[in-house]
Amino acid sequence: MAPAPIYESGVPWNPERPDTVIISCVDGRWRSQIQDFTLNYLKTDLHADFLAVPGGIEPLTLFDLVPKDFNFFRRRLEGLIEAHGTKRIVAIAHQDCAWYKQHTRFPFKLDLRERQVADLKRVASRLHEAFPDLAIETYFARLAGKADERVVFELV
Ligand SMILES: [Zn+2]
Secondary structure, rough: OOOOOOOOOOOHHHHHHHHOOEEEOOOOOHHHHHHHHHHHHOOOOOOOOEEOOOOOOHHHOOOOHHHHHHHHHHHHHHHHHHHHHHOEEEEEEEEOHHHHHHOOOOOOEEEEEEEHHHHHHHHHOOOOOOOOOOOOEEEEEEEOOOOOOEEEEEOO
């Protein structure tokens, strides 16, 4: 017998499969703005599937360098798309990403934003090849405003 619940969510269950998967970093500082972007710009509800690992799409760039990480991510994304009938993949990278800061594989100092944008573009073309029927969208979130108090999203 199932144990007595300790909490009942007031949010009603929706059994319908969302047609969008959002791939982002796990960094919680950006989550509220990503949810706002999801709702008000992407026009998908908060019900969209959400695939988050540190660094977001970064494992999908590791085909040659760290095939283990690449395959882990790819297998799960493929499984999700197949099972859920996904029609749209949205990848969002963000400024000041700790994973990108920690995993600089280059001997020279490459601008992090440039590298993340290049990664988003590489991954988008790989995803286009792998899933020709799916819409692929990529965005970069960064701070804005006089005191970096706001978050804006750029199309990549
Ligand atoms: Zn991050």
